[in-house]
Amino acid sequence: MKNQEEIERQINETLGVLEGIGRAEPRPFFQTRLEARMQQRYAPLPKFMARPAFVWSFLVLVVLLNVGVLIRYSQKTVSEPQNANTFAKEYGLGAFDTNL
Structure with missing residues (x-):
């Protein structure tokens, strides 16, 4: 019983201290x-990158690079097709090769 009364007294003292805060x-x-610190630290883009002239120039550059790559790889000449026999002959992988 004494322990229970002691615990309740300590609880009441603690709650009494907290009421005055x-x-x-x-x-x-x-x-x-x-707000100033958050804008400094978490600014997604520098100010010059948010201007429309920069954005449009960047988009045009990306489109031109894509078109250039597309044109380059679409004009690639197709070499003669290789079948399994020519591949094996070129790398010395004959069907009846017993050198293991």
Whole structure:
């Protein structure tokens, strides 16, 4: 019984201390400083990259590179087709080769 009464007394003392604590207040201009720091640290793009001239120039460059690659690989000459026999002969992989 004594332990139970002691525990309840300690609980009541602890709750009494917590009742006197007021709400925590931030320092002045906290919100302004926080927003400025977040914009500095997490800015997705530099300012010059957000301009329409840069965006359009970048898109045109990407499209031109894609068209160039497409044209280059579509004009590739097709060499004579290789079948399994010519491949085996070229690499010395004869069907009846017993050199293991």
